[in-house]
Amino acid sequence: MTQLISAPAPDAAPATAAPTTATAGHEIVRVLEEHGIRRTFVVPGESYLEVLDGLHDSSIETVICRHEGGAAYMAEAEGKLGQLPGIAMVTRGPGAANALVGVHTAWQDSTPMVLFIGLIPLAHRHKEAFQEFDVDGWFAAGAKSVVILDVAERAQEVVADALFLAQAGRPGPVVIGLPEDVIRETIQRHPQPALPVAEGGMTAGDLEALRDALETAEKPLFVTGGSDWDAEASARLTGWLEQHRLPAVAEWRTEGIVPFDSPSYAGPIGYGRPKPTLDVLEECDLLVFVGTLPGDVVTNGFLVRQGWERRNFLVSIDPTLRGRSGAVSHHILARPGAFARDLARIELAPDAARADWTARLREQQRAFSALPARTPKPGPASMDTVMAHLVPQLEHDALVTFGAGEHTNWAHRYFPTRSYPSMISCGNGSMGYSIPSAVAASLHFPERQVVSIAGDGEFLMNGQELATAKQLGATPLVIVVDNQEYGTIRTHQERRHPGRVSGTQLENPDFAMLANAYGGFGFRVETDAEVPAAVEQALARWRAGERFVLLHVLTEQRSQAY
Known part of the structure; x- marks a missing residue:
């Protein structure tokens, strides 16, 4: 009996085998x-067009930034917000410098991050070509690794290794240079599984040592801290x-690991800290650092708790304990x-x-953080007045971002960091960190209330990233x-050179x-009497969820927080 094979329907497309080759840029x-990367923060450049083309049909969201510094800050913030490295992509020379x-x-900050930099073609090296620079010379001292993709066939391996290295041990940044001719080469496609990152943990000896130390400590x-x-x-x-x-205190700018409302939370410790929180470093008879180390900020410039008779337990995945000072009684090699x-x-x-000690520290923190x-x-x-009206109306899982300056003191003191990360x-x-990190946080957690507190000088360094917020639908306050x-x-100037x-x-x-002008909603506040209504209006606009909202608060030239 003859078997009849039906012809395909006229409108049926023939089956197409998956391609076995692709350009190195597309394979990146x-x-x-x-490996689970959800977004990348870019300022485009002709040096890595092949990667940009690969992003066209990818599930990865491409966040187009206005400055390479803003893109790098956003990627760094993304590394803090999630469980994978943040990814930034910039072009050669000036882009890399920014x-x-x-x-x-x-x-x-020990944050996992990978920076991809487009480079000049291989044949143009060492000829002072347009935007040529020494990638290793610029970045080697401040990155965990700097790799140049000189062989296209290694593209998959190099990317997987970079993601692993950014997270392994003490996390940090990895830089990958992408010569524009290499990433255009066609290579074989093949899987490149993610490498497992060791977590460490407490050994039997660690458990016994920590238990004994805690049982014999009165304070x-x-x-x-850490990322x-x-x-x-x-x-x-x-x-x-x-x-x-x-009790637990939070390293400078890392509050929220132990929630603001916890009976164990004893406050922030770092620049601008309340003096009682600094004093307890000398008073306590056992310190256990988890995810961080006794560096210069915690120890007030290597002045506090430096004696070798001190009992300090350090919980860190870094076997070198880079950046620590003072005594080390016991090192537990483990991630938090x-x-x-x-x-x-x-x-x-x-x-x-111990209970009385904890209650005393908690009461100090409650008094310090009581709203004005x-x-x-x-x-x-x-x-x-702004914080007195804003804080009671914040969502329970509100998140705050900020960069550097005296304006950060209000966040350290009053912002209720209840839900990690917050x-x-x-x-x-x-x-310049405040606005880029707020955009990244709003994109990462679109359902959460993201508040950014920026100083005027800081805002003018990267405030243009509000255009990125508008374009991508980020809605920080x-x-x-x-x-x-x-x-x-x-x-500092008034202390050294008064008047x-x-x-x-x-x-x-x-x-x-x-x-x-950037497409958001702005409110200007010049007098204290205007604050309550302005805060209400700003929050009402934020709750509408349409666009970002900005509250411009004109203050006196003096610190008001501490």
């Missing part, structure tokens, strides 16, 4: 996609601390998540002295604190009008 995008600020931030204190956390690790550590009535998981194996008997009076005062607008900032004191000066430097103000005074635009 595919590996990023398969992105260096974000790499330095990622290096000092123990935990210090949390290597997630919500589960935060919840586990908080639950264990509360169960055993133990693995440490918090293993803590469940330590049970401590109730202790009245809501009643406006005569004269210019005050950030005290504070995104830069430990290296980098100005931005507060610009305008005292017409670089306030932190003015403060000789030099190089710190500013003449600013109307930031509310600027926000409107």
Whole structure:
């Protein structure tokens, strides 16, 4: 019997086999996609057109930024917000130079990040070609690795290795150079699985040493910090601390690991800290650093707790303990998540002295963070009044971002960091971080209320990224604190050279009008009496969810927070 094979329907397309080759640029995008990368922050350049073309049909969201510094900051913030490295892409020479600020931030904050830089063709090297520069010379001192993709066939491997290295050990930035001719070459497609990142954990010896130290301590204190956390690790550590009535302070600009409302939370510790929080470093008889180390900010310039008789337990995945100072009684090689998981194996008997110690520190923090009076005062607008009206109306899981300057003090003191992550900032004191990080946070958590507190000088460094916010639909609530000066430097200046103000005074635009021009909603506040209504209007606009909102607060030329 003859078998009849029906012809395909006229409108049926013939089956097409998946392509077995692609350009190296397209394979770079595919590996990023398969490793779970959700977005990349770019300023386009002709040097990496093949990668941009690969992004065209990719599931990866391409966030088009207005400046390479803004793109790098956004990628660094993304590395803090999620569980994968943030990705930035810029062009050669000037583009790479502008992105260096974000790499330095990622290096000092131990944030996983990968920066891709388009480069000149291989044949043009060492001829002073247009925008040529020494990638290794520029970035080697401040990145975990600098790799040039000189062989197209290694594209998949190089990307996977970079993602792994950015996360492995102490996290940090990795830089990949992409010669424009190499990424146009056609190569074989092949899978490149993600490499597992070691978490470490407590050994039997670690458990015994920590248990003994805690049981013999009357005034123990935990210090949390770093970028290597997630919500589960935060919840586990908080639950264990509360169960055993133990206190924890937060390293500078990393609040929210132990929530603001927790009975174990004893406040921020860093520049601008309240003096009682600094004093407890000397008073406590056991310090346990988790995810961070006793560096210069925590120890007030390597002055506090430096004696070798001190008991300091350091929980860090970095075997070199780069950046630590003072005594090291015991080093536990573990990421915060693995440490918090293993803590469940330590049970401590109730202790009245430890409970009283924790209650005392908690009460100090409650007094420090109590909101100012809501009643406006005569004269210019005050950030005290702004916070008094804003904080009670924040969503429970509100998130704050900020860069550097005296305006950050109000966030440290009053912002209720309740849901990890809820504070995104830069430990290296980098100005211009507030707006890019707010855009990244709003894109990463579109359902959450993102508030950014920026100084006037800081805003003018990367405020143009509000155009990125409008284009991508990010909706942060931005507060610009305008005292017409670089306030932190003015403060230092007055201490060293009283009455000789030099190089710190500013003449600013109307930031509310600027926000409107960028496509958002701007509100200008000149007097304290205007604050309550302005905060209400700004929040009403934010709740509408249409666009970003900016509150321009004109204040006096003096610090009002501490």
